[in-house]
């Protein structure tokens with residue numbers, strides 16, 4: 001299959017162009033238009049600073065997005081912050097009026113799994129007890145500090161459905177760019193290896209392995225759940241059965257001498 005998609009990845013080693021295989025989903029949902037370049041913001045900030053009196057906050061009169069308006073105090077020293085265009089920056093950010101600390105606000109990362117049975121005939125879904133209550137979803141949640149994306153996906157399945165997933169069978173399946181809510185969702189395809197304790201967790205009222213034909217399509221929590229399930233069922237799983245090759249999912253640990261070593265590796269076939 002020659003169909004491929006190109007994507008840019010920004011990482012600790014710079015920006016890379018990657019050729020994605022056709023079975024990998026890469027989707028962008030929504031757009032805010034909030035992020036403006038330095039050139040676009042500078043005149044508005046200048047006008048605002050001229051119209052205000054001494055000590056006035058020049059950004060106070062600008063139509064800022066909530067994530068900028070809702071930060072009031074510095075986490076380092078507790079002084080008030082004001083929205084500014086930091087030197088050599090291109091994005092408005094809260095800056096502390098006391099210690100000068102710049103507050104960087106970045107997107108949230110959600111990690112999760114399309115977890116299938118050993119024979120791939122069924123898929124794990126959980127029923128939510130937090131909004132939207134009663135809807136079925138994939139085991140997923142916000143990534144925690146100091147964990148890898150795959151470890152996070154395994155943790156969420158354990159917390160929400162009391163199952164153990166097979167890390168060695170995991171493959172990166174979907175990346176959702178939900179620009180409108182500044183969120184990135186990373187979904188793995190994995191297999192469930194222990195269902196002996198399958199059942200509700202702290203944020204769920206039920207957890208079940210659904211046959212593909214029995215998925216409650218009309219009662220799913222989010223569009224990304226439907227898209228992930230459809231992608232797994234129609235494209236990713238069939239392609240996975242046919243193809244050979246290897247995918248690497250690495251967690252890099254920094255050693256004392258500054259070098260990085262891979263501490264977790266998942267590969268296929």
Ligand SMILES: [Zn+2]
Nearest residue numbers: 074077096099
């Ligand atoms: Zn401060």
